[in-house]
Amino acid sequence: MKVSWRYLRIAVQLLCLGGFVLLFVLTEYRGKDQLAYPVSLLFRIDPLAALADALAPGSFGWSLLWPALLVVLLTFVLGRFFCGWICPLGTTLDGLGRVVGRGRGPVSAGWRRCKYYLLIFLVAAGFFGLQLFGLFDPLAIFLRTLTLSLYPAWNLIANGVFDRLYQNPVPFVSPLADRIYPFVDTYLLSFHPPAFTLAVLTLLVFFAIIALEKIERRFWCKNLCPLGALFGLCARHALLRREPVAPCADCSACLQQCRSGAVTDAGHRGGECLVCLDCEGFCPQGRVRWAWGRPRAGRGVNLSRRGLLTSLAAGMVLAPVAGVTPAVWQRHSYLLRPPGAVAEKEFQQRCIRCGECMKVCIGGALHPALLDAGPTGLWTPVLVPRIGYCEYNCTLCGQVCPTGAIRPLSLEEKHKTVIGIAVFDKNRCIPFARGEECLVCEEHCPTGEKAIVFDVRPVQVGDEERLVKLPRVVRRLCIGCGICETRCPVEGISPVRVTNEGESRRPFDPWA
Known part of the structure; x- marks a missing residue:
């Protein structure tokens, strides 16, 4: 025994x-919005x-x-x-x-x-x-x-091996891989190849x-x-x-x-x-x-008084000092949280930095923060639209959050939840800056009534004046999903960016 x-x-x-x-x-995500x-x-x-x-x-x-x-x-x-x-x-x-x-x-x-x-x-x-x-x-x-390191590496290696066997068939091995791949793809690989900012x-x-x-x-x-x-x-x-x-x-x-x-x-x-x-x-x-047996007197933890007081004082001092810094959205207008996230102060107090929401995000939009949310927001989830977007019909992040930092939303609530609002940089947007038509942002906008519309106006291009469709954001319809920023064909920083202005978790925002 x-x-x-x-x-x-x-x-x-x-x-x-x-x-x-x-x-x-x-x-x-395995084809259904409910886990x-x-x-x-x-x-x-x-x-x-x-x-x-x-x-x-x-x-x-x-x-x-x-x-x-x-x-x-x-x-x-x-x-x-x-x-x-x-x-x-x-x-x-x-x-x-x-x-x-x-x-x-x-x-x-x-x-x-x-x-x-x-x-x-x-x-x-x-x-x-x-x-x-x-x-x-x-x-x-x-x-x-x-979530952030090993699973993305597994997906990269597995997809690379199967791709290599498909492109360069190996006797006996490639036919076996063809049989195995459907199971691996369905149950062991992610919906999209994951990549995260703080993996290393x-x-x-x-x-x-x-x-x-x-x-x-x-x-x-x-x-x-x-x-x-x-x-x-x-x-x-x-x-x-x-x-x-x-x-x-x-x-x-x-x-x-x-x-x-x-x-x-x-x-x-x-x-x-x-x-x-x-x-x-x-x-x-x-x-x-x-x-x-009955509980017996055990040896105490034997903490020193100095160490105990130092630990208490450090926590008591650090917390209020961190709390009196300016609101994050006042310093960083591009800080976006997942839909259903509670108010920022409560969010940072509830989020356990587990990465579950990032793992389940269909659009690959959620990534761990470094200093985006201040030094106290390390590893909390932020939405990075240039990398991925918030899928319009997805509510998975609220389902997996274990502490209520992200509230579970019904699909109807999700469609009305505002993460932020898209804003155009006219100096870089193709129709404004070049006088050439580009319809990508409007085509991908997922809202029932398009949150991006066009105004046909004359644009001076050199010595020529052209009528061009210029994109415009309809504020009351935009929820800040970020797909316009993700899909924008302009390289580098996108000319259309989502700011956290008007987000639903700030009910007293005067601009909401």
Whole structure:
């Protein structure tokens, strides 16, 4: 039974990782505007996502995030089981740690406090209006890396291989590829070839976390993960207990081999234990066992007063300083958010930076922000019309958002939701600047009654005066979908650009 616990845990880890990857693959347009599965389940069980939602303005999203509260309650009973058995980033570190090599460790015990200081800082900042959980949430990091980096690379490689086999047939291989491709294209490839602006940066962050394995096994989980710190606080008095508490005097096997460093000379630290149950297999005498019992007094987190006050003060000061900067749309008129996004301040407080909306966007319009939305908006979704457009009959981004940062919209609501308004630069637009007709923007405008119309007027071209159809935006009809900017044939910056003026999420805009 001792050995079977280890294999059972590995099987559960792989099953959970495969399940999350499957949900990720299902987060895709497959011909229908309604997703049949709860593809955002990974974040519905995420306590940090629930904490971010609780600290944001408005009511708590019970209907979406109640599973996260259930995970917290189970942690009080089972300990940090999520870290050892379910977390996809933890499973990835367990697997890739063997590839990159693991440090001999352990590092100084003081590093263990860092994750608690980080959690305190994030909670303090969130309480005062600055939500940064998504930057450090392991589940957001995992899914963000899949969305922005690995999935686009997979699509590029897969399409390249099938194209090469089609163009240069290989005996036996090409016929087999022809049979496989319909399945791969339907279920494993994206609706359009994805490409995102922060793909390299996102991958470098992921690589850095993996590289920390060279210092110590599960360095991220032990020392830096704020979700692990939250679970650690809940697990200190868990009902599932290790016996004996301290390592035996005649043996130190579990002391040396514990992956989480929870077994120490002073006793077992329940808040650090990942409940992997491997210590039963390490014990040569079979003395270690896990059993149910009454909660017992555990060792405290042992945070220094200076560190605690510094973390609190940093969060309390940074949040209001970030909050008194000018409104983003006053500094950046081309900042566009997805349709259904709540007001900007609340949006940044609710968005967990998971990338689900970017993954599911049909038109490839949503991309992660760098400094577009200010330094506090890193990795939040912005709509970039020159790269892609918001599909008129698509409501998927609101369906997958796990925290309500993007409200789910019906198709009728979507058609009336204004993201912004298109504006023409007459110095670069072909009809205005060259006196030549161009109908592209009007042809692609998707609104029932065209939001772009033409006025026939004379234009002076050299010594000749021509009657040319000049495009004009009908303000009351334009919703700012951006397809005119995407399809404009002028190279470089488009002469028709969508600004965030009049967006629906600003009901008090005097120009609306």
